[in-house]
Amino acid sequence: MRRGTMLFLACLTAVGTVRAEDAPEVKEHVEVTATKVPEDPAEVPQSITVVSGQDLRDRGATDLRSALFLVSGVDIAPGSDSGPAGSVPALWGLKEFDAFLLVLDGVPYGGAFNPALTTLPMSEIERIEVVRGPAPVMYGATSFVGVIQVIRKNPEAAHPELAAWAGSHSSGGVQVVQPLPGMGALKSTVSADVATQGFKDDRTQYDKAHVAWRGMGDMWGGKLTLGVDGTWLGQDPASPHPREGAVLSAAVPLDANHNPSGAYVNDRRIHLSGGYDTEAMGGMWSTLLSVSDSAGSTLRGFLAEIANVPDNGHGLRQDIDLTDIYLDTHLAWKPKGAFRFLAGVDYLHGKGEMHGGDFDYTIALDGSNPPDGKAIPSAASVEMEDMRDFTGLYGNLEWMPFERLRVDVGARLNHTKEVREAEVVGEIEEEEEGENDLSTTRGSGSLGAIFTVWSDGADAMRIFADYRNTFKPAAIDFGVEAEGILDPETGESYEAGVKTAFLDGRLTAELTGFQMDMDNLVVSQAGEGGTPVLSNAGAVRLRGAELSTAYAFTPTLRANLSYANHDARFGDYVTEFDGVPTQLEGKRLEMSPRDLAALGVVWAPPKGLRASTQASYVGERYLNKRNTALADDFVTWSAGVGYRFSSIELRLDGTNLNDARDPVAESELGDAQYYRMPARAVALTGRWTR
Numbered sequence: 001m002r003r004g005t006m007l008f009l010a011c012l013t014a015v016g017t018v019r020a021e022d023a024p025e026v027k028e029h030v031e032v033t034a035t036k037v038p039e040d041p042a043e044v045p046q047s048i049t050v051v052s053g054q055d056l057r058d059r060g061a062t063d064l065r066s067a068l069f070l071v072s073g074v075d076i077a078p079g080s081d082s083g084p085a086g087s088v089p090a091l092w093g094l095k096e097f098d099a100f101l102l103v104l105d106g107v108p109y110g111g112a113f114n115p116a117l118t119t120l121p122m123s124e125i126e127r128i129e130v131v132r133g134p135a136p137v138m139y140g141a142t143s144f145v146g147v148i149q150v151i152r153k154n155p156e157a158a159h160p161e162l163a164a165w166a167g168s169h170s171s172g173g174v175q176v177v178q179p180l181p182g183m184g185a186l187k188s189t190v191s192a193d194v195a196t197q198g199f200k201d202d203r204t205q206y207d208k209a210h211v212a213w214r215g216m217g218d219m220w221g222g223k224l225t226l227g228v229d230g231t232w233l234g235q236d237p238a239s240p241h242p243r244e245g246a247v248l249s250a251a252v253p254l255d256a257n258h259n260p261s262g263a264y265v266n267d268r269r270i271h272l273s274g275g276y277d278t279e280a281m282g283g284m285w286s287t288l289l290s291v292s293d294s295a296g297s298t299l300r301g302f303l304a305e306i307a308n309v310p311d312n313g314h315g316l317r318q319d320i321d322l323t324d325i326y327l328d329t330h331l332a333w334k335p336k337g338a339f340r341f342l343a344g345v346d347y348l349h350g351k352g353e354m355h356g357g358d359f360d361y362t363i364a365l366d367g368s369n370p371p372d373g374k375a376i377p378s379a380a381s382v383e384m385e386d387m388r389d390f391t392g393l394y395g396n397l398e399w400m401p402f403e404r405l406r407v408d409v410g411a412r413l414n415h416t417k418e419v420r421e422a423e424v425v426g427e428i429e430e431e432e433e434g435e436n437d438l439s440t441t442r443g444s445g446s447l448g449a450i451f452t453v454w455s456d457g458a459d460a461m462r463i464f465a466d467y468r469n470t471f472k473p474a475a476i477d478f479g480v481e482a483e484g485i486l487d488p489e490t491g492e493s494y495e496a497g498v499k500t501a502f503l504d505g506r507l508t509a510e511l512t513g514f515q516m517d518m519d520n521l522v523v524s525q526a527g528e529g530g531t532p533v534l535s536n537a538g539a540v541r542l543r544g545a546e547l548s549t550a551y552a553f554t555p556t557l558r559a560n561l562s563y564a565n566h567d568a569r570f571g572d573y574v575t576e577f578d579g580v581p582t583q584l585e586g587k588r589l590e591m592s593p594r595d596l597a598a599l600g601v602v603w604a605p606p607k608g609l610r611a612s613t614q615a616s617y618v619g620e621r622y623l624n625k626r627n628t629a630l631a632d633d634f635v636t637w638s639a640g641v642g643y644r645f646s647s648i649e650l651r652l653d654g655t656n657l658n659d660a661r662d663p664v665a666e667s668e669l670g671d672a673q674y675y676r677m678p679a680r681a682v683a684l685t686g687r688w689t690r
Helices: 003-017 053-059
Strands: 048-052 075-080 083-090 101-104 125-132 146-152 161-167 171-179 187-198 205-219 222-236 241-244 264-280 283-303 313-333 339-361 380-402 405-425 431-456 459-472 489-502 507-519 522-526 532-536 539-552 557-570 574-577 580-583 595-603 608-618 634-644 648-655 663-666 673-676 681-689
Touching: 048 053, 053 125, 053 595, 053 608, 075 663, 075 673, 083 205, 083 222, 283 339
Parallel strands: 101 146
Antiparallel strands: 048 125, 075 083, 125 146, 161 171, 161 681, 171 187, 187 205, 205 222, 222 264, 241 673, 264 283, 283 313, 313 339, 339 380, 380 405, 405 431, 431 459, 459 489, 489 507, 507 539, 522 532, 539 557, 557 595, 574 580, 595 608, 608 634, 634 648, 648 681, 663 673
């Protein structure tokens, strides 16, 4: 029997055979991502998971991977081309850096370009909401396979907090939260955290500092919210491990780093936001405005040839400045009767400027004695400017023709415009200039229904189904290979499932099945010199089923079990490998495992001894599009133990305790190169809260 099936059956048996004790208090979860109004996710006709901030603290989760470790069908690979502080989430079996939408407190974080995962704040979290499938019509042409929204605590309810931690590989950090004296009706809080995170990989770490001020108050007849975030990130990147044939190369040591000396992937992001909610026309009128500015700089390289020969490394240097502006205003009202309406308009603007170049260098296969990257001149210079504008009118109707049935209808009119200019100066001073522009106007929409089969107090069984049709402008990676604007990606999805709650709400389960058909999916393929470039693929079909369960044995003991079966395959798609046209129809998407499973158990009394453990299974997956390199399945597990006094908590947490080092993410820098799971790490944390 396969290891994944054995793990799943063992987990299911464990959940089903534990004897129930006194009924615990069941906490109500509220989500806003699907409809932009607070709702019980069990009553929305979509697959939605809400992870509470308290659960994150009980499990010692401090990054997005550990936070969503137990969410069904979500596979987050730590580390990526964006640096050791980055990650690559996968939902519905598609692991692409831009296929999902990242939202922070209602604002697309990363704006019109790509999710800004490396600078995402992970402190003061109230909850994280995961909505699978294309983004709701309220967020427009932004994602296909899911929305991950991080919602921070209300600053009006903040408490003083101080935490410090130290861990493996010379890691450590400090975090502080302090409410400020009220400024009239405006109550605010300031928070700051600094951290350094080391890794077993040679010359790999990151240093991060984040400061935030957030305020909220009842003013001018409504609710005003304000926020300022500043993040400074300095990364010494790892390098991906090259593949030879069907396996990762044995000629390259496990933790070798092939970056030139002095390599960095740095970023500075300033994020300002303001919102205002007030009653109007018998409903609630909400407006949100945000402006973000990011200044990134990169100097890095990778092994281009697996041999100790001259110029076996290829590097790049870039300076990228990004500006994002987001405006949304909408009115939600519920007249007497069975209807609730939401209508609005939003605007998302992005401007990106890149200046960079590439170069060749020589480095040993074990990464020793790297050359000084700053001293190597660029062989070519590239300048690029890209401007994007996404505008939309949207509306959403919730209709309950009778008590047990709810129908949701969403519609959106999208207009997107992109203008790109690029200039390339080569080694012999030959100049290439290009300008591209592309405008698209089209509709998108959704239709869903949920029916309550039966209900009894906190217990219920509901069946739901939904259909969504959307599109998304193609991603841009600001690579040194100057690219034209690709065709928009399009997607059509179907989803159906059942949501249940039993034993006075202590046992909950959700089972869903889905299918998405996509066209013009943006993929990476080898370009000239081996440097990958983005291109439109043909058709892609994502199919699968996902199961999630949660059981509260007592008020202090709970368990979560999840399992997902994904089948992500290419449709009609012809591409070239070594100059030979190859049809990929029927091949599985690379880095997409068929089976995923996770089990977690948490013991978290208000005081005294606390403990948690989680295990995750990732099934076999192909490393390449031609499906000739199959990677083995693997398991990772983590655990934590601590003791909580009235206001002080001490805890020891370990991640990847079995030290699995399997490939988890494919690099977009070099062809056939992969990032491995980071090595085992432990951290000791002390936290004081008043």
